[in-house]
Amino acid sequence: xxxxxxxxxxxxxxxxxxxxxxxxxxxxxxxxxxxxxxxxxxxxxxxxxxxxxxxxxxxxxxxxxxxxxxxxxxxxxxxxxxxxxxxxxxxxxxxxxxxxxxxxxxxxxxxxxxxxxxxxxxxxxxxxxxxxxxxxxxxxxxxxxxxxxxxxxxxxxxxxxxxxxxxxxxxxxxxxxxxxxxxxxxxxxxxxxxxxxxxxxxxxxxxxxxxxxxxxxxxxxxxxxxxxxxxxxxxxxxxxxxxxxxxxxxxxxxxxxxx
Ligand SMILES: Nc1ncnc2c1ncn2[C@@H]1O[C@H](COP(=O)(O)OP(=O)(O)OP(=O)(O)O)[C@@H](O)[C@H]1O
Numbered sequence: 263x264x265x266x267x268x269x270x271x272x273x274x275x276x277x278x279x280x281x282x283x284x285x286x287x288x289x290x291x292x293x294x295x296x297x298x299x300x301x302x303x304x305x306x307x308x309x310x311x312x313x314x315x316x317x318x319x320x321x322x323x324x325x326x327x328x329x330x331x332x333x334x335x336x337x338x339x340x341x342x343x344x345x346x347x348x349x350x351x352x353x354x355x356x357x358x359x360x361x362x363x364x365x366x367x368x369x370x371x372x373x374x375x376x377x378x379x380x381x382x383x384x385x386x387x388x389x390x391x392x393x394x395x396x397x398x399x400x401x402x403x404x405x406x407x408x409x410x411x412x413x414x415x416x417x418x419x420x421x422x423x424x425x426x427x428x429x430x431x432x433x434x435x436x437x438x439x440x441x442x443x444x445x446x447x448x449x450x451x452x453x454x455x456x457x458x459x460x461x462x463x464x465x466x467x468x469x470x471x472x473x474x475x476x477x478x479x480x481x482x483x484x485x486x487x488x489x490x491x492x493x494x495x496x497x498x499x500x501x502x503x504x505x506x507x508x509x510x511x512x513x514x515x516x517x518x519x520x521x
Contacts, residue, residue, distance in 0.1 A: 265291060265292055266289055266290060266291060266292070266325070267290050267291065267292045267293075267294070267326070267327060267417065267418050267449035268288055268289075268290040268296070268313060268324070268325070268326050268418060268449065268451060269288065269289050269290070269324065269325050270286050270287060270288045270313075270322060270323070270324035270325075271287060271322055271323045271324070272285040272286070272287065272321060272322035272323070273285070273286040273287075273288075273309070273312060273319055273321075273322035273323070273324050274286070274319060274320050274321035274322045275305070275308050275309075275312060275317065275319055275320050275473075276320040276321075281473050282305045282308040282473055283305040283308050283309050283312065283470075283473045284305075284472070284473035284474045285321075285322065285474070286305075286309060286322070286470075286473075286474075286475055287475065288324075288468070288475075290449060290451070290466070291449075292417075292447060292449055293444055293445075293446070293447045293448065293449060294444055294449055294450075294465040294466065295440060295441075295444045295449075295450045295452060295463045295464045295465050295466075296449070296450070296451050296452065296464060296465070296466050296467075296468065297452050297454070297459075297460030297463065297464030297466070297467040297468070297481075298310075298451060298452065298453040298467075298468055298470065299453075299454075299455075299457070299460060299467060299468070299469045299470070299500060300469055300470035300471055300504070301471065301504050304470040304471055304472065304473065304504075305470050305472075305473040306422075306453045306470055307345075307346065307422060307453070309470070310343070310345075310420050310422060310451070310453060312324065312331060313326050313331060313420065313451070314326075314337070314338075314341060314343045314420055315331055315332075315333075315334040315337045315338060316343075318332070319331070326340065326341060326418055327340035327341060327416075327417040327418050328340075339367075340416055340417045340418060341416050341417065341418045341419070341420065342410075342411035342412050342413070342414065342416035342418075342419045342420065343411055343419075343420040343422075344407050344408055344411040344419075344420065344421045344422055344424055345407075345422050346422045346423060346426075348403065348404065348406065348407025348408075348410070348411075350395050350403055350406060350407065350410075351395065352394065352395045352396035353394060353395075353396065354394065354395055355391065355392050355393055355394055355395065356382070356387060356390060356391045356392075356393070356395060356398070356402070356406045357378065357382070357391040357392055359395060359406055359410065360374075360378045360381075360382075360406065360409060360410055360413060361374065361375075361378065363410045363413055364377075364378065364413055364414075367413065367414045369413070369414055374413070377413060377415075378409075378413070381409040381412070381413070382409070384435060384439070385405040385408070385409060385432060385435055386431070386432065386435075387402065387405050387406070387409075390402060399427075400426075400427040401427040401428050401429060401432060403427075404424075404426060404427045404428055404432075405428070405432060408421075408424055408436060408439075412439070412443070415448075416448065417447070417448060417449065418448070418449045418450075418451065419443060419448060419449070419450045419451070420451045420453075421440070421450060421451070421452050421453065421454075422453050422454075423453065423454050423455070423456075424436050424440070424452070424454070425437070425454065425456060425459060437459060437462065437463060440452065440463050441463060444463075444465070450463075452464065457495075457496045457497055457500065458496075460481070460496070461481050461496045464481055465480065466478065466479065466480055467479065467480075467481055467484060467496070469499075469500060469503050469504065471503065471504045476503045476504070477499070477503045481496060484496065484499045485498075485499060
C-alpha cells in the first residue's frame with residue numbers, strides 16, 4: 263500500500279453530454295478522514311461509485327489502497343462502502359445478513375461471529391439482530407449497512423450520509439467509530455450534507471461543485487479569513503464556494519484552495 267489511500271488524476275465521468283465529475287484530482291493520505299461536500303447533483307455519489315469500482319471512469323485514473331480502480335477484485339477486498347441505500351436482503355435477519363457478507367468476504371467463521379457480536383453491540387442492535395430486516399426501521403437498516411461496510415476492517419471506508427436516519431445516540435456512535443478508525447490506520451471518505459459532522463471529524467474537506475473540486479483544505483484553514491483572521495462557519499464557506507455560479511457554469515466561485 264502506498265502512503266496515499268486515495269489518489270486520482272483527472273478522474274472524469276460523463277453521462278452523454280453531461281459531465282458529472284470533471285477532472286478530479288485527489289491525494290488523500292492514509293489514516294485520515296476526508297470530508298466530501300457538495301450540493302445536490304455535484305457528483306459526489308458518482309465519484310464514490312468510480313472509486314469503489316461500481317462505475318467506470320470516462321477519463322483519468324485512480325488508485326484506492328494502492329490498487330488501480332480498474333482492477334475491481336484488488337480494490338474491493340481493501341474497501342468498504344456504505345451507499346445511500348445499503349444493499350440488504352429483507353428476508354434475512356440482521357445477523358444472517360452480516361454472516362452472509364462475512365462469507366462473501368471469506369472471513370474466518372469464528373472471527374466473523376465475534377466481530378458481528380461486537381459491532382451489533384456497539385450499535386445497540388443485539389436485541390433486534392434476530393428479527394427480519396424487512397421489519398427494521400430506517401435507522402436499524404442504516405446500522406446494518408454501516409456494520410457490513412466495516413465488517414472486514416477495510417483499509418478505506420466510503421460512507422455516504424452515514425448518520426442518515428440515526429437517532430442522536432447512534433449518530434454519536436458512528437462519529438466515534440469514524441474517529442477511532444482513522445486513529446488506527448484506516449482512511450474514511452465521508453460524504454454528508456451535515457456540516458458539523460465533517461467539521462468535527464475531517465482532517466481535510468473537499469467541496470465539489472458541478473463536478474469540479476472548487477476548494478480543499480483543513481477545516482480550520484477553510485474557516486479562517488485570510489485578510490482579517492476572523493473565523494467563519496463551514497456553512498459560510500460552503501455557501502460562498504458553491505454560490506454565484508450561473509446554470510451554464512461559466513463563472514467560477516471564489517476558491518479558498520490551499521496553494
Ligand atoms: N446513471 C446516471 N445516468 C445519467 N446521469 C447520471 C447518472 N448518475 C448520476 N447522473 C448525473 O450526474 C450528476 C451528479 O450526480 P451525483 O448523484 O453524483 O450527485 P451527488 O453529488 O451525489 O448528489 P446528492 O447530494 O443529491 O446525492 C447529476 O447531474 C446526475 O443527474
